[in-house]
Amino acid sequence: MSFEFNEKNEDKFQELLTRYPKKDSLMLPSLWMIQYQEGWISPEAMQYLAKKLDKSPMDIYSVASFYTMFHLEPIAKYNIQVCKTLSCMLRGSEDIKKHIENKLNIKTGQSTKDMKFTITEVECLGSCGTAPCVCINEDYIQNTTPQMIDEILDGLK
Ligand code: FES
Known part of the structure; x- marks a missing residue:
């Protein structure tokens, strides 16, 4: 299973890039976009986001796992x-x-x-x-x- 932003989220990501001097600032909005797109934050999505933000997958995991509002496993409706x-x-x-x-x-x-x-x-x-x-x-x-x-x-x- 692989992950990539859909067109709408990619456009939003590119727009956010122009607003912040550091890519780090896109961590939380990107995690929200992933969760709204997929319903949860998969390991593949973390790897994808790590590449986009020039981070390690562990950096993404450490943030995603800190907040209970991010789901690291598929959840129900x-x-x-x-x-x-x-x-x-x-x-x-x-x-x-x-x-x-x-x-x-x-x-x-x-x-x-x-x-x-x-x-x-x-x-x-x-x-x-x-x-x-x-x-x-x-x-x-x-x-x-x-x-x-x-x-x-x-x-x-
Ligand atoms: S203790 Fe604050 S909402 Fe439950």
Whole structure:
């Protein structure tokens, strides 16, 4: 499997090159473009980006693996991100996570066989005042309860 930017992303990359004095600045926007294009950041895509930015594949990996929003494995259509940081933990995020695992019959870090749902555990989602917080793709669920999870997931099935 190989990777290269589609025409739209290549055009965007070339445009960004004119805006920044250092190619390093294109690291995060390029990773986003890869993820939007492919759904995840594959090893082949990291090698491709490393060549474009004059970096090593390990440089790309070290950045991509630092941020939980970048997926280093294929994920399902709906990525259910459960916050595991203090406020959410104190307000029951562990129980919410177990509820989701039981409902979907998978463990955190796994995807359902139909590739509809993936459960991931993430650090603070920046919504501590409404803990426990869960984020499905880019939509936040706040003051999350098992009943809310049931309604939302049933609606997505
Ligand atoms: S601790 Fe969960 S959103 Fe901040």
